[in-house]
Amino acid sequence: MNFTPPLQPATLIERYKRFLADVTLADGNTITVHVSNTGAMTGCGSPGDTVWLSHSDNPKRKHAYSWELTQTSTQHFICVNTIRANQLVEQALLADELAPLTGYRHLKREAKYGEEKSRIDFLLTDPERADCYVEVKSVTLLADNQGQGLFPDAVTVRGQKHLRELIKVKQSGKRAVLLFAVLHTGIDRVSPAKLVDSVYTDLINQALMAGVEIFAYKAQLTETNWHLSQPIPFIPSK
The missing domain is CATH 2.40.50.580 (OB fold (Dihydrolipoamide Acetyltransferase, E2P))
Known part of the structure; x- marks a missing residue:
């Protein structure tokens, strides 16, 4: 970008x-x-x-x-512009630069889904595989000087709802993905911020047990060029 x-x-x-x-x-x-x-x-x-x-x-x-x-x-x-997270993810998806999410023929933004009347950031479809629901979260909270990133930076009722929806998507036989778009060049790994939102952390663990896939990708950022393509570790909290 x-x-x-x-x-x-x-x-x-x-x-x-x-x-x-x-x-x-x-x-x-x-x-x-x-x-x-x-x-x-x-x-x-x-x-x-x-x-x-x-x-x-x-x-x-x-x-x-x-x-x-x-x-x-x-x-x-x-x-700090949260709109950019989805733009960077879309750019990477269309260029097949996110290895776990390549090969889908069609991409739809903001598709309605779920029992709680949600909208998924990206719905990836292909006649030869199960639909893939991708929820994007922007990560900017650096916890220390050692590269630890955390999400969320405040209690997120909306984020809790999205995790519940993703669990139900996976249980229905479709593919459910939570993608952390890391928009801070000092962050090298991502974990749930348990001290900020313990409910969200608990739901993350439930989602992992249910088979929801969780990935983190870091953006390269300068004042002239932005690009999302570098996978970094996601480390669950206990």
Whole structure:
């Protein structure tokens, strides 16, 4: 994924009201930018960090700029725009770059499914194999300086629902996949954040026992190019 026009650098002042942040542009002007992230964003931006912004020409938008990346003082890149996770996964799926998910003829986004009225991120189908339901979760929480990533960064009732749905998909004889898209260059492995959401961790373990497949792929991130293709370990919590 390449950005055209290129992302623009700024310095983060603060994030507030969940969807807004104030930044200082390279020319010294201070503006408010949109933040496309509903999560806690723990560790994803401290005052003084360099942030990278995309620009929209849509006249209906109140804020023309969106916060896409954080470049931390330790030179890690973090994608804070959660929309990008699905875009990167779709790009990789269409290019057959995710080894466990290759060979399907058709891809459908946001397909309705399940008893709890959910939408799966990607439904992969092929006449010669069982349908494959792929739920994508964006991972940005770095727990330590040793590369341990955690999900979620806040209690996720929606995520709990998705795990219940995936378990039922697998029990119906179809393929069910939970794919962690790791959007922090400092993360080298992923585990459930038991201290954040113990219910989610318990459901992860139930999903594994039921046969739900769980994979983690790490994105290569710079201010100019993003790509998702590197598998990294997923380590369950007890």
